[in-house]
Amino acid sequence: VNHENSGVIDFNFVEKINQGAGEGGLLHGGPNQTLQLLFVFTVLKAIMPRSLIEIGTHRANFCYLAKIALPECKITTFGIDPKSAQAVEAVNEKIGTRDIEVVLGNSLETVPLHEGKFDMAWVDGGHDFNTALQDLENCAKKVIPFIMVDDIRMPDVQRALVEFMRIFSEYKIVWMSSDARGTVVLSLGEIEEMTLWNQFTHPFFYSVQKSILFEDPE
Numbered sequence: 001v002n003h004e005n006s007g008v009i010d011f012n013f014v015e016k017i018n019q020g021a022g023e024g025g026l027l028h029g030g031p032n033q034t035l036q037l038l039f040v041f042t043v044l045k046a047i048m049p050r051s052l053i054e055i056g057t058h059r060a061n062f063c064y065l066a067k068i069a070l071p072e073c074k075i076t077t078f079g080i081d082p083k084s085a086q087a088v089e090a091v092n093e094k095i096g097t098r099d100i101e102v103v104l105g106n107s108l109e110t111v112p113l114h115e116g117k118f119d120m121a122w123v124d125g126g127h128d129f130n131t132a133l134q135d136l137e138n139c140a141k142k143v144i145p146f147i148m149v150d151d152i153r154m155p156d157v158q159r160a161l162v163e164f165m166r167i168f169s170e171y172k173i174v175w176m177s178s179d180a181r182g183t184v185v186l187s188l189g190e191i192e193e194m195t196l197w198n199q200f201t202h203p204f205f206y207s208v209q210k211s212i213l214f215e216d217p218e
């Protein structure tokens, strides 16, 4: 691991991997982006997964952030855009490990075929109702204890989340971000245990939100 990367996002590097990709990357910037990044970073640090699955690689922004938060974590990321593979390669090189594996293809086909076991998922692929729902279901079938879902303020993704929780009622929402995109964390844990987790993390979320709402011009 290149420890120079620990805790520091190199935005010149982010700009390079995002070149020509338009919006959509977690580190691209946008309304309340700082708030969302701190949320995702805090959740990763609280859960400390040793293995992650990502659906929707784009330009490997999440992979980069996750490897900064969790230098030892192994990541398998499923993307459909061939440029995603180059971005993953660049992040592996930047971090100085080979811990990120990319699987190219339609996640609805590739994820069920993959036999890995994962501690946590980041679901951020196709945002239409059917794809979002099936991506969530494919994670649940792998019995992943924590599933983090991005962009739940998009109506289709929100509907997919509600439908998913109706079918897989063992998953409960334990955290929800308050930024413009909306990130939710689902857990298989007992609600009592999750309440304790919340007591630990909420003061942090609250203080970060307060400082951003009052000091960040966004």
Ligand SMILES: C[S@@+](CC[C@H](N)C(=O)[O-])C[C@H]1O[C@@H](n2cnc3c(N)ncnc32)[C@H](O)[C@@H]1O
Binding pocket: 024, 025, 026, 027, 054, 055, 056, 057, 058, 059, 060, 061, 062, 063, 078, 079, 080, 081, 105, 106, 107, 108, 124, 125, 126, 127, 131
């Ligand atoms: C919002 S972006 C992901 C951003 C990325 N997760 C991040 O954190 O920076 C969504 C990505 O999902 C990909 N995608 C859409 N449908 C897909 C599918 N069926 N299978 C795999 N990837 C898909 C798109 O190509 C796009 O790059």
